[in-house]
Amino acid sequence: MVQASDPDILSDFILPSNLNGVNGSFFTFTGMRGIFNQTPPTFKVTKASLAEFPALNGQSISLAVLQYPAGGVNPPHTHPRAAELLFVVEGSLEVGFVDTTNKLYTQTLQLGDIFVFPKGLVHYQYNANATEPTTAISAFGSASAGTALLPTTLFATGVEDDILAKSFKTDVATIQKLKAGLAPPKA
Numbered sequence: 001m002v003q004a005s006d007p008d009i010l011s012d013f014i015l016p017s018n019l020n021g022v023n024g025s026f027f028t029f030t031g032m033r034g035i036f037n038q039t040p041p042t043f044k045v046t047k048a049s050l051a052e053f054p055a056l057n058g059q060s061i062s063l064a065v066l067q068y069p070a071g072g073v074n075p076p077h078t079h080p081r082a083a084e085l086l087f088v089v090e091g092s093l094e095v096g097f098v099d100t101t102n103k104l105y106t107q108t109l110q111l112g113d114i115f116v117f118p119k120g121l122v123h124y125q126y127n128a129n130a131t132e133p134t135t136a137i138s139a140f141g142s143a144s145a146g147t148a149l150l151p152t153t154l155f156a157t158g159v160e161d162d163i164l165a166k167s168f169k170t171d172v173a174t175i176q177k178l179k180a181g182l183a184p185p186k187a
Contacts, residue, residue, distance in 0.1 A: 065137055156183065
């Protein structure tokens with residue numbers, strides 16, 4: 001069964017069917033340990049969502065640490081099942097989203113700033129600093145917010161070149177160049 005939102009639960013929490021009892025470790029996520037001691041070479045997301053942390057089932061919340069090297073970008077994307085609350089904890093970040101009337105809202109965030117991306121709207125983040133990394137923490141109003149990266153969704157999923165060319169009012173050769181740039185590296 002596919003749900004568009006988190007289920008309302010009638011108990012304090014939901015245990016996975018393979019567990020009979022739990023202790024405090026069930027409610028503890030250790031997957032963020034050590035990530036603040038390093039700057040990745042490209043944009044990196046470390047998530048604590050339902051997939052990584054089963055205790056979130058039914059709790060309508062999840063978290064991600066977003067690490068941007070100098071010049072790093074989190075490309076345009078959406079979260080179909082949740083709003084995102086982004087908190088800058090290191091550096092600065094240029095952010096923006098587009099509403100359903102195609103109006104772009106942008107802001108440059110500094111250390112300590114918080115920005116909300118409304119549920120389901122296309123948005124991005126960019127570390128414009130050429131020398132310093134940025135770190136942000138995002139909270140989501142769902143244990144499974146979902147992410148649809150627009151470049152990948154449009155150009156790396158098999159949508160026909162003709163359809164994309166017509167949609168973007170360009171030629172097939174341009175679409176093929178975009179697709180080639182998003183293709184996984186050949187081994």
